[in-house]
Amino acid sequence: MAATYNQLPSVISERPGFARRAARAIAHDWLALFGLVIIAVVVVAALIGPLLAPSPGDGAGVINVDERMLPPSLAYPFGTDWLGRDMLTRVILGARIALQVSLIVVGLAILIGVPLGAIAGYRRGWLDGLIMRITDLFLAFPPLLLAMAIVAALGPGLQNATLALVVSWWPWYARLARGLAVSLREWPFVDASRAMGIRESSIILRHIVPNSLGPIVVQATIDIGTVILAAGGLAFIGLGARPPAPDWGLMVAEGRQYILEQWWLSTFPGLAIFFTVLAFNLVGDLLLRLLDPRQED
């Protein structure tokens, strides 16, 4: 008996020919392909950035007086900043910070939110009411305002910003997972397991959560981009990473005072944020269309 549950596949793999449909969709959709390529580039930069960067030392606060504020050229494709650091290097090194923050935030938000939402939606009753009212409180703040207030209380910095984003992000997953659980609990296979007397916790873990994964993966993909945007915003107003960290949002903020003369200081880190977020949105879109055939054109 136990073997059969273990073999119960999730929604993604259950659909016949998912891989083939995905390949066809990508081939037809050059935008999604573009997104995938960018994500690949960002992931590579995050993994082995220090090996790729022309002058890896420039991630920190080194000073090269002779090479300050050089406009983009062959030697420095993205130019140099007011300390003479190579901007291309700093943009490459920034990929790791951006991905790290967004993966931690989305990952923890899922780990906290999905079980809570699944329990609430499966159990219903007073527990559902309690969990969802707490969720409502966190969602009652306009986006990012709660995160800003938390960072304000804890003090600025990358770690506190990450923590603050987790606190304001998990309720979205709780809400999503609850909605999915509410509809999944009515399915015959869940009824059957209940009738067989299987423990509630196993039903939630083996049926409810795995079958909720499709929409959650779509949301997570889009959210990785959204968190990069949010973390960039926090860094831009001085609540995220501290100098000399090569954080994209921070670099945009630092370059801002030179924007009219040395436009490249803010432009390249800003473009890095934009293209990364764009890529996750494009791929999220693709996944959405693959999971929900109604959306397919």
Place this chain on the structure above:
Amino acid sequence: MIRFLLRRLTSSLFVLAGVSVITFWLARLIPSDVAAIYIGPRARPEQIERVREQLGLNEGLITQYLVYMRDMLAGDWGSSIATKRPVLDEILLRLPATLELIVAAMLIALPVGLVLGMLSARWQGRPIDMGVRIVSIVGVSLPAFFLGLLLQILFFRSLDVLPLSGRVDSDLRFVSPIDTVTGVYIVDAAVTGNWSALRDVAWHLILPAITLAAYPIGLISRMTRSAMLESLGKDYIRMARAYGLRERYIVSRLALRNAMVPVLTVIGLTLAYLLTGTFFVEIVFNWPGLGTFAVRSILATDYPAIMGIALFGAAAYVVINLVVDLAQAWVDPRIRLT
């Protein structure tokens, strides 16, 4: 409808009460001594103790919370540490500037987003649909603070047609000062017939409003498109087509009306985004609104101001959600019954 209204109203009140607990608790998260922050870096221990007493910090947490709630409800939101003035006054003083920006952005985003969404649903799969898709996905991917800088580079530095930042030209004070009526400059200039000021104010508003509108345009056009496609697939639309009604009538009258509920949802989402999105835009454009005040307070750990702003923002958001829910219940009677 009355029952629905009452139920939503009570739940909003509960949410607000809960929110006040969170903001209260946030101020207790501050690792350093609040009283020490209050007086400044060179306080003597006995001074700190006196301020602790004054602020009621020696009381129990529950008592502190109840006092805080009582003062809040009486309109006493504490005083800003930085400016020493009442927080509520500071917020209300800056509110018109922020409202001006938010309304301007909404006035751009709503028509543009709706039209783009409808066009792309009408010509699904055609080049125009693809174009709208690109516009909307770029809109939701561009960081507002970065877009603002790009627009400044383009329209101020390169083309030199629009001002760099601020709400008015610094000379305007001497040339033709604006008489304050509402605090919303563009309205004030218009009602007092101050045309040169009106032009100046409008010119200053363009770039920040566009910057703030970019994300909502993406959001609205996307949601409108899928809501329209959904309602265009319904039987009564096929029926209308079979009757030979003109496509334009079908799209703009029949389908749009049924797409209104999701569109109202997206308007709520947009307003929620604008509430904090304006913070970043205000910083980029030196806009003297709530956002600039909020960021300055956050960076200075001005905790009475932060608590006030958080509560004010949450209250505004709760009201927006309430209004959107009521509007939806009004448009779609089914919602009232669930």
